Amino acid sequence: MKRPSSFSRRTLLAGTAITVAVSAAQGITRVARADDKATKEQAKYQDHPKGQQRCEICVNFQPPNRCAFVQGDISPKGWCQFFAARDNAH
């Protein structure tokens, strides 16, 4: 079996470095796109609870009045179709 030459190893390492750099750049792009939130209309947001479900016990809630998925200010007592209860929600 033929061993790879040092040139081949260097080429492989360079390729790996480029791959890591590109992956990092894509990660930054993904973070930037995280700001692309749904409108309240798209999320079917309402400013009152749906039964026991409300923003203040949702995993996406960002106190005091923001949401990871929905644009603009929201009410802690609001609700939308993206509701997902926190583990310790009550």
Ligand code: SF4
């Ligand atoms: S219920 Fe909807 S608007 Fe409220 S925090 Fe959760 S995802 Fe955001």
